[in-house]
Amino acid sequence: MDIQFIRRLAELLEKSAIDEIEVVEGESKVRITRHAAPIVPQNVTYHAQPAPLPAMAPESIQAPAAAPVAAPAAESAPQGYMIKSPMVGTFYRASSPEAAPFVEEGSIVKAGQTLCIIEAMKLLNEIEADVSGKIIKVLASNGQPVEYGEPLFIIAPED
Structure with missing residues (x-):
């Protein structure tokens, strides 16, 4: 396969909606791949604004509740x-x-x-x-x- 043929394949890939081209010619094999970044949906969460609290006398204020115990760490995915x-x-x-x-x-x-x-x-x-x-x-x-x-x-x- 000559370089001009490979360049034409690359141009074809750019101009079309094709993501991958593979050509086998005898013992020669060429694969041209376009890996576009996957589209990741964005999660948007809207929170309502809290209503104002009524005014309280200082003696009615209580100590904050103890923080909840943290959940154990999730099993980590293999790295590589x-x-x-x-x-x-x-x-x-x-x-x-x-x-x-x-x-x-x-x-x-x-x-x-x-x-x-x-x-x-x-x-x-x-x-x-x-x-x-x-x-x-x-x-x-x-x-x-x-x-x-x-x-x-x-x-x-x-x-």
Whole structure:
């Protein structure tokens, strides 16, 4: 593949609503992806202004109640590099029902290694690791529908 062809693909991606283009030509393979920042809905809460309190004599003022005991800290999520779904589809951990999963928790992966398949519109899309490291957590279940931007794997990048 020549550089002009790749540039034309990139221009096509910019001018269209397509998020990803992948071309395989013999042993050559090129994938161009546009990752737009996901739109995060803003939660807005409106509070009514409290009504003024009636005036009280100083002897009727009571000491403030003891503060409630803080809730125990929530279990922290594993830290690491998150691989997110680039599309809406169905998540598969293996290439077929009889095959072993591409990766397991604790597996060491290299950048570009296939982690899973997402089926979208009858097409099987291989999802590859962006970084090399160790799989800390597999967040999606086999056969589960996934949304764009949904976390699939957490990887501890190698140093």
